[in-house]
Amino acid sequence: MTAPLFLEMAINGLISGSIYALVGSGIALVYGTTRVLNFAHGELLMIAGYLVLFFAVTLGWNVLLASVVTLALVGSIGAAIQRITIAPLLAREDWAFRVIAATIGLSIFLQSGAQIVWGEQFRTLPYFFDGVVSLGGLRMPVQRLSILVIALLLMGLCALVLYRTSLGRIVRATAQDAEAALAVGIPAGLVHTSVFAISAVLAGAGAILLSPILTVNPWMGVSFLLKGFAVVILGGLGSFGGAVAAGFLLGLIEAASVMVLPTEWRDVVAFTFLIAVIWVRPNGLFAGREA
Amino acid sequence: MATYTKGPVAARRILALMLLAGTAGTAQAQDVSIGVIGPMTGPAANTGTAHREGMELAVKEWNEGAGDYVSDEPPQVELVVEDSNSKPEVAIGAAQRLMTRSDVDMIIGDTLHSHVTLALMEMAPQYGVPILSAEPVSSAIADKVLSDPERYALYYKGNYNSDGYGKAVHGFYSWAFENDVVPEGDKTIAFVVEDTDYGIANAEKIGELFEADGWTVAATETTPTGTTDFYPQLSKLRGLDPDILVSVFTLANSGISFVRQLDEQALEASHMAIFYPTRPEFMEQAPDIADGMFWAALQFSPEITPEHQAFNDRIEAEFGVSANYSHAHAYCTMVVALRAIDAAGGTDADAIASEIGGTDYDCLVGKYAFGEDNTVQSGPDFIPVPVAQVQGDASQIIWPENVATAEPQ
């Protein structure tokens, strides 16, 4: 294996890792703040894919405009899911399992709904960016590199909001103790809803970045949900930074596995790594940091 | 009339099922009913829909007196379409419904997939029903028939074996090297194929023929059906630098993504695509990304063949879509089945099977005749497998020379 090829594999790993980080950090944010595992998180990805397809291809809008509108819509859909299906369950006993069951039901519902509404066409967006970066023996289309750059920018922005703004302080306060937060006048319900919206926007951004490369189809969220969950556990349940780091780590592990083993064993390696980590460090690789 | 049951028909059926579980169905005006199993939903639904339309047209023409009959009193035929969703176990469930609920006399299926057919053909001995597959190609099916001819006596394969493609690809390249269309290089060939019996069998057959000429198979990369990200495979192949690259996919989307990413990665290999360029979705995008690409097999071309244009007009009149290869192949498969039933003069399974075996019939894509392995034969005397090239907006046949419509570019 030549050095440029090795580098190319590593970049491929970081690119898929950046998507895992986007999806995983959203799940982690929601779990850290609300202790809810949203099994319909992957479907937010799928819905965003179809929305951007609709705006950018069917209506022929400018990609940037289409993306912004898509993100706004997906954010509202995320908030609506929290309001309609999750918030009412939180008051009940045994809510943790009921939320899991209800969101699994919602996930299947949305998948079949998408299949009925949009059909089973596997569709792809045209590239947003043309051109191929060619350095030595390395060839990488700008479209792919842009995923990494944009995902990093988005997560940086998110971290900035979480750790440097008053909204972030409120979110982190609610995460630590919802009742105490309520006592000092923070409306926990509103915070929960906005956290869901933010996590939906992160997933939606992942979908928009992916849609020119992968196909938009009713089931596109499933594999990313599983990877997102793995990332959340690896990073320490509820840790935003841990999820981002674990996302990139998982991407690199997968890229390494593709170099050594046939491609179809990639996910086996990824999930076995997860279970191995659970054996050794049940609290994740970077235990100790909170949202 | 074909019944791809939805809505009211479905409701009626459920009602009937609830009311008289067990007793025989209501009297039917049709003499014979044929079940069809194909990918009506799922990633290959486009192709499955084309199959359904082709078969519906054949049955409609047959029932309306416009068929090419064998006997003087051809039976009226009912068509029942079931979905396989591209999955073998779903197809088995569908076959079971066709046998126990719809009580069909014959099954055509799977209409597209080799791997589904390998499972489905087991139903022929299990239920004693004749089964004819439509587009599946994999030689593994014919090998299975040869391994136990008695067990699979009721099964027939309505398309040629993978070596049909093998011979075409090999024959084309031998000719191309001789005529300096393609440089021979250091004789390495690589494959990126979909992980199905179809993809694997094609890679094996083509590889065997090249290896006999002293070539080396540098790599055979298989990817799951529906794959659209080929970067890991292409990165690897760029390191291996093969002279010929053969890609096999049944889904147009995989093909489009593959060809586009191949272009980005700037591999120097001569690229031969199999099957997916027959899909109209691919051809829509082809001028931008695939100019000059070789592919097999161009068997349906209304622009070139008047008979195909006439068929295209009939499909367009009936369904409002233009016909593609899958329409034509499905139409011919159904005509072969209808004529066999007509000739058998009844619904006896053995009689129908033996009539299918005796088929010798010219249809749109070539002459249908079955070999000892119960499989349609390929080649110049039977169904030809020509190689084409994407030239601008259209594809032209460039090999074999006697049927070529253009020079290679």
Next chain:
Amino acid sequence: MTEILGRRPALSFLICVGLFLLTLVLPLNDYVLHILTLSLIFAIFASGWNLTLGILGLKTLGHHAFFAIGAYLSAIAAFYGGVSPWLTIWVGAVLAALAGLLIGLPILRIRSMPHVAIVTLAFAEIVRLIFSNLKDITRGELGFWGIPPFDPVSFGETTIRFGLGNAWGSFILVGLFFFAVQGGLLLLLRSRPGLTFAAIRDSEAAAESLGINFGAWKLAAFALSAGIVGLSGAIYAHYVMILTPTSVAGPEMLITLLAIIIVGGAGRFFGPLYGALLLTGSLELLREFGDYRMLLYGALVIGFVFVAPQGIAGLKFDRLRRRRGHGTNESSSSA
């Protein structure tokens, strides 16, 4: 324990047996029998999973892995080893139970529900991918065909055949398995170990203070649960005679079984039977509306979680209890 089993479990059990015998004399066509057979196989699956999910109180989401293990390993043993399915199904069940021990150890150490849910889900994905990737043995998604059906059984003149195409024999066979499993579980739950399960569920701390080593009990219960699910998978394999990794260990299997459990009543002994009959039966009739089937499954799960979290079995129980004027000591739910 009443809360799990209902008030007169033995009587309900006998009524079910009676209904089964009644079905045998009805002039049902092959298609209806096929649906009932599938329902009963899924009911066995759900009973096994229910042991962990409801009765043991561990929220796992990966029991379809054990179904796949039972199905594939029994099929492989019968296909390549030429061993009769009458024997191989037990191989499948035992190996599934062993796999249960393997995955049970780490997840029983972790108490957090998200960890348990995600790790078991990941385990199921690993199992699916392994069967999918070992193409030389299983043919992966291309389908493992040629799995032999159960060998025919002769009683004097009559020979009963099994497998697809032999609807009547298959239905009787699966019915016998179902009642054997249900009967066995019933006896077990009413015995001392059964009471131990209940003790674990109601209060781990209290049970521990009584000196019950619940670690071992939990592990044993988890293995038993995996074994029963494995057995149902093995029976499934020799009935449908074709397997693909996605059909036995894919997301659709998870949602189907989750719906059966939730609709029937998680943690209720008869829940799986009600759920399986209702869902497999009525929704199979809706197969003509193919696209809408999974939509309905999803909607049903959401609906039951909101409206009737105790499922059908729970509804009946609540009504009975109220009528008989028992206390309103609301169960600690199916947690």
